[in-house]
Amino acid sequence: MQLSVDALRKRDRSARPPSDPAPPRPDETMQLKVDALRERHDREEPRRQNREQPPSGPEQPQPHETMQLRVFRPKPSSRPAGQRADRRKRQRRRLALPPAVARLTAPVGRRLAPVLAVLAPYARKLKPVYPRPGRTGWRRWLPSWRQWVGATLSACGLTTLFLVIAYAATDIPDNLNSYATQQDNVYFWSDGTPMARTGWVQRQAMPLQDIPEDVRWAVLAAENESFYSDPGISFKGITRALWRTVGEGDTEGGSTITQQYVKNVYLTQNQTVSRKFTEAMIALKLDNRMSKDKILEGYLNTSWFGRGTYGIQRASQAYYGKDVSKLNASEAAFLASLLKGAGLYDPTLSPKNHDRAVKRWKWTLDRMVKIGRLSPAERAKYTTFPEPLKRNPLADTGQQSDYLVELATQYAKKAAHISDKDFDLGGYQIYTTFDRGRETALTDAVTKARKRAKETDPGAAKSAHYGAASVATDGRIVAVYGGPDHRTQGYNESNASTVPAGSAFQPFVYAAALQNGVIKQRDAAREPVTPESVYDGDDAVPVTTPEGPYWDRSGRKVAAHNDGRRSYGKITLRKALAQSVNTPFMQLGMDTGLDKVKQTAMAAGLLSSSLGPQVPDLSLGSSTPSAIRMAGGYATFADGGMSTEPYSVSRITRNGAAVRLDRPASRRAVGATVAQQVEDALGDAFRTAHPTAAPAGARVTGKAGTTEKDTAAWYVGTAKSVSTAVVVYRMDLAKSLEPLPLKGLAGTTADSVPYSIWAGAMAPLG
Numbered sequence: 001m002q003l004s005v006d007a008l009r010k011r012d013r014s015a016r017p018p019s020d021p022a023p024p025r026p027d028e029t030m031q032l033k034v035d036a037l038r039e040r041h042d043r044e045e046p047r048r049q050n051r052e053q054p055p056s057g058p059e060q061p062q063p064h065e066t067m068q069l070r071v072f073r074p075k076p077s078s079r080p081a082g083q084r085a086d087r088r089k090r091q092r093r094r095l096a097l098p099p100a101v102a103r104l105t106a107p108v109g110r111r112l113a114p115v116l117a118v119l120a121p122y123a124r125k126l127k128p129v130y131p132r133p134g135r136t137g138w139r140r141w142l143p144s145w146r147q148w149v150g151a152t153l154s155a156c157g158l159t160t161l162f163l164v165i166a167y168a169a170t171d172i173p174d175n176l177n178s179y180a181t182q183q184d185n186v187y188f189w190s191d192g193t194p195m196a197r198t199g200w201v202q203r204q205a206m207p208l209q210d211i212p213e214d215v216r217w218a219v220l221a222a223e224n225e226s227f228y229s230d231p232g233i234s235f236k237g238i239t240r241a242l243w244r245t246v247g248e249g250d251t252e253g254g255s256t257i258t259q260q261y262v263k264n265v266y267l268t269q270n271q272t273v274s275r276k277f278t279e280a281m282i283a284l285k286l287d288n289r290m291s292k293d294k295i296l297e298g299y300l301n302t303s304w305f306g307r308g309t310y311g312i313q314r315a316s317q318a319y320y321g322k323d324v325s326k327l328n329a330s331e332a333a334f335l336a337s338l339l340k341g342a343g344l345y346d347p348t349l350s351p352k353n354h355d356r357a358v359k360r361w362k363w364t365l366d367r368m369v370k371i372g373r374l375s376p377a378e379r380a381k382y383t384t385f386p387e388p389l390k391r392n393p394l395a396d397t398g399q400q401s402d403y404l405v406e407l408a409t410q411y412a413k414k415a416a417h418i419s420d421k422d423f424d425l426g427g428y429q430i431y432t433t434f435d436r437g438r439e440t441a442l443t444d445a446v447t448k449a450r451k452r453a454k455e456t457d458p459g460a461a462k463s464a465h466y467g468a469a470s471v472a473t474d475g476r477i478v479a480v481y482g483g484p485d486h487r488t489q490g491y492n493e494s495n496a497s498t499v500p501a502g503s504a505f506q507p508f509v510y511a512a513a514l515q516n517g518v519i520k521q522r523d524a525a526r527e528p529v530t531p532e533s534v535y536d537g538d539d540a541v542p543v544t545t546p547e548g549p550y551w552d553r554s555g556r557k558v559a560a561h562n563d564g565r566r567s568y569g570k571i572t573l574r575k576a577l578a579q580s581v582n583t584p585f586m587q588l589g590m591d592t593g594l595d596k597v598k599q600t601a602m603a604a605g606l607l608s609s610s611l612g613p614q615v616p617d618l619s620l621g622s623s624t625p626s627a628i629r630m631a632g633g634y635a636t637f638a639d640g641g642m643s644t645e646p647y648s649v650s651r652i653t654r655n656g657a658a659v660r661l662d663r664p665a666s667r668r669a670v671g672a673t674v675a676q677q678v679e680d681a682l683g684d685a686f687r688t689a690h691p692t693a694a695p696a697g698a699r700v701t702g703k704a705g706t707t708e709k710d711t712a713a714w715y716v717g718t719a720k721s722v723s724t725a726v727v728v729y730r731m732d733l734a735k736s737l738e739p740l741p742l743k744g745l746a747g748t749t750a751d752s753v754p755y756s757i758w759a760g761a762m763a764p765l766g
Contacts, residue, residue: 132144184198185423185426185427185428185430186198186428187401187408187430187432188429188430188432189432189434189436190431190432190433190434190435190436190476190478190650191435191436192431193436195401195404195405195432195434195436196399196401196405198308198409198426205311205313206297206300206301206311206313207297208293208294208296208297208300210324210325211297211300211324212325212327213373214327214328214329214332214373214374215312215324215327215329215332216296216300217371217373217374218329218332218333218335218336218364218368219257219299219300219312219332219335219339220257220296220373221336221367221368221370221371221373222336222337222339222340222360222363222367223257223260223336223339224256224257225367225371227256227257227258227292227296228292230256230258231284231287233256233258233259233280233284257295257296257299258287258295258299259280261286261295262282262286264298264299264302264303265298265302300312301313304342304421304424305318305319305335305338305342306318306338306342306343307319307342307392308392308424309392310424312324312335315335316331316335317393318389318392319335319389319392320388320389321389321393329365329368329378329382330361330365330381330382330386331386333361333364333365333382334357334361334385334386334388336364337357337360337361342420343420344356345357346388347385347388348388348390348391357385358385361386365379365382366379390490391490399486400439400443400481400482400486402482402486403480403483403486403492403494404432404434404439404480404648406482406486406492407477407480407482407492407648408432408648408649409423409430411647411648411649412430412649412652412661415649415661415662416649416652416659416660416661417660418659427654427655428652428653428654428659429652429654429656430649430652431649431650431651431652431653432648432649432650433476433647433648434477434478434479434480434648435478435479438470438478438479438722438761439478439479441479441760441761441763442468442470442479442480442481442724442757442760442761443481444760445468445758445759445760445761446468446481446757448760449466449728449753449756449757450464450466450484453745453753457745460730460742460743460744460745461745463730463731463732463733464728464729464730465483465493465728465729465730465731466481466493466726466727467481467493467494467496467498467626467726467727468480468481468494468627468724468726468727468757468758468761469481469495469626469627469628469630469631469724469725470722470723470761470762471628471631471632471635471723471724472635472722472723473635473638473639473642473644473721473722473723474644474666475632475635475644475645475647475666476647476648477628477646477647478722479724479761480492480494480627480628481493481494482494493627493727494626494628495628496626497607497609497624497625497626498729498731498737498739499624499707499711499712499727499729499731499739500612500622500623500707500712501621501623501625501705501714502621502705502706502707502708502712502713502714503563503580503582503620503621503703503704503705503706504621504630504703504704504705504714504716504725505601505619505620505621505623505705506580506585506619506621506703507577507633507634507637507678507681507682508597508600508601508604508606508633509585509589509592510573510577510585510588510678510681511600511604511637511670511675511678512589512592512593512596512597512599512600512601513529513588513589513591513592514529514530514531514670514674514678515596515600515671515674516592516593516596516600517529517592518588518591518592519546519591519593520546520591521546522547523546529573529588529592530573531572531573531574531677531680531681532572532573532574533572533573534570534571534573535571535572535573535576535583535584535587536569536570536583536584536587537562537567537568537569537570537571537576537581537583537584538567538568538583539560539565539566539567540559540560540561540565540583541559541583541587542557542558542559543557543558543559543560543586543587543590543616544587544590545590550590550616560582560583560586560587560616560620561582561583562581562583563580563582563706568581571584573588574677574680574681575684577682577684577685577703578681578684578685579688580685580703580706582620585619585620586616586617586619586620588619589616589618589619590616590619594614594615594619595614597618597619598611598618600669600670601623601633603643603667603669604632604633604636604637604643604669604670605632605633605635605636605643605644605645605646605669606623606625606630606633607629610624610625610626610629611623611625612624620708621705621707627725627726627727628725629646630714630725631646631716631723631725632644632645632646632723634701634717634718634725635718635722635723636669636675637670637678637679637682637701637718638675638679638701638721639666639721640672640675640676641668641669641670641671641672641674642666642667642668642669643666643667643668643669644664644666644667645664647663647664649661679701679718682701682702682703682717682718683700683701685702685703685704686700686701686702686703686717689702689704689749689755690702690755693759693765694719694765694766695765695766697766698719698765698766699719700718700719700765700766701717701719702715702716702717702755702758703715703716704749704755709741710741710742711729711730711739711741711742712727712728712729712739712742713727713728713742713746713747713752713753713754714727714754715752715754715755715757715758716758717758717762719762719765719766720762722762724758724762726755726757726758726761727754728742728745728757729742730742730743730745
């Protein structure tokens with residue numbers, strides 16, 4: 001050791017030039033360590049040699065002298081020591097917690113220190129290092145299995161912690177929502193006095209012991225067969241519902257009966273993720289606090305079954321006219337299907353609904369067998385679908401006001417955008433446009449006509465129908481006659497598109513010609529038409545087009561006929577309208593263009609669905625508008641050509657708060673001059689037929705309407721800014737919906753029944 005060190009020193013001194021400065025002296029501590037090592041080596045070397053080497057043998061090789069001593073010096077830093085110390089202090093200050101926070105967290109830190117010490121090595125392994133060493137290609141950027149497991153466990157832990165906190169923070173509300181406290185809807189006359197009250201939406205709560213087990217299990221089989229074993233929520237159903245809500249933008253049910261009960265009595269019906277989550281939390285808590293039987297009882301008494309009913313008792317009365325205690329399993333299976341959506345499964349609403357209801361009914365019965373709540377033998381008895389009543393007997397009062405309520409309800413839901421469910425909850429105050437005085441006058445006039453018909457011809461009177469409506473020029477429906485009794489005749493005759501308008505349609509053809517002009521020759525420009533324009537009024541005049549005669553499908557020329565086959569010769573359009581001559585208007589419609597006639601009628605207020613095909617008969621009244629729409633169309637001419645959709649509700653409130661209502665706006669249907677010309681001709685028509693019915697200066701118009709086969713008789717006219725339309729027809733509803741000949745039921749031209757009803761409803765004229 002001594003030789004090698006001395007030799008190195010001599011070699012270094014000999015290799016250094018004389019002019020070079022002396023090398024730095026080694027550190028004293030280093031020198032002392034070298035001397036100590038040398039002395040220790042000298043002492044132990046003879047003993048080691050004696051112990052390791054054999055007494056005789058070849059000499060052992062000595063280690064290379066360069067391996068004896070290696071001294072490593074630290075790499076000098078480019079920064080001064082003072083700067084490094086300042087930098088470490090600044091880092092410590094940035095990482096240090098505020099004193100107040102440090103004092104609070106110190107105990108926790110001391111407790112968690114052992115745990116953190118154990119977890120620290122694993123946490124370092126979970127720390128992502130990208131790109132990952134030892135991997136190639138795209139695998140360098142994938143997390144390791146430890147990282148996947150760590151992320152999954154962390155997510156599960158955080159989710160569990162969140163659910164625990166949410167469950168603890170969720171309270172069952174003390175107050176029930178409006179779904180559990182329905183009210184009546186109140187209807188008012190136009191003067192603000194009460195007209196009707198719909199009280200059939202009230203529930204009748206039934207104790208669970210009074211509800212048959214077949215009814216209970218039919219509901220459970222259809223909605224939640226695991227009700228008595230689940231924790232109040234369905235994780236599978238919630239996952240499916242959330243996936244539909246978040247992933248596809250719509251909603252899907254996934255609720256247990258407990259969740260549905262919570263929604264009914266505590267929450268809103270909004271289909272949102274937050275409402276669904278709150279519903280699940282409350283359902284879990286409610287399931288722990290309330291017995292299953294109590295939850296089921298509450299659910300059966302608060303669920304909506306359609307037809308304005310809440311609760312199984314009201315549903316049983318509405319669909320089968322009996323108490324729930326008298327229902328059998330088959331009827332219960334149908335009622336259970338309504339919980340899926342009464343608007344889709346009420347078989348009386350449409351054929352598609354009927355098909356859906358039958359399939360759901362069969363499925364529910366089969367489910368009852370599968371879960372052991374209905375024997376196969378009993379299931380075999382129920383092969384015929386239990387048809388419910390066509391109408392809800394709870395909603396019938398038999399009064400004329402029921403027709404008014406029906407009209408107002410339909411309009412209120414549409415114009416105020418109220419769903420069936422919300423409307424059935426009640427609490428609405430509906431202020432209608434119906435005038436009590438006019439409604440009484442119209443009803444009395446029709447009642448007298450009915451009585452007279454029964455006295456003169458009892459046989460024909462049995463199939464007689466009377467529809468009437470009064471509409472103001474601003475669109476308000478002020479009175480209607482819908483039928484004799486709402487219990488025996490549910491449909492509203494004032495709103496039915498049943499029979500053709502006949503010659504009462506002529507004013508719309510007249511207005512279309514005055515507004516658009518006519519084309520009589522091919523490729524010619526339109527010519528203006530005036531009330532004094534002359535047309536041929538003879539009977540059986542062939543109808544022509546700019547290309548020649550009009551031929552029907554059987555190859556015959558089409559000709560028009562006047563009432564009684566009477567001929568009038570050359571006649572002005574104004575006079576033809578006043579005398580209800582048919583042949584000029586059939587040709588006038590062809591000259592104007594049947595498309596123009598149809599457009600004008602629709603602009604005046606007639607529905608496109610009620611207008612007939614675009615053939616020459618369109619001008620003779622083949623369309624089938626309702627009495628309400630005919631009255632509204634004539635009101636358009638009385639209002640200077642401005643048309644307003646007929647409406648029956650002026651405003652709506654709910655518990656005193658105003659409800660937004662879309663009121664129809666007026667629109668220009670025909671020019672003011674054209675409207676006045678039509679009014680003048682209709683005034684002539686009224687005075688020609690009834691010269692002494694109104695004072696000389698009264699602005700009263702009116703026109704009779706007859707059909708070719710005598711299946712309907714009309715009278716439509718206007719007085720004091722109100723237009724009234726009356727139609728009389730015969731139809732045997734038990735056999736078919738085809739109109740029958742009146743056989744004198746509508747009276748004569750001099751003593752017209754439609755006119756007498758109109759005059760009674762409009763009196764006094766002037």
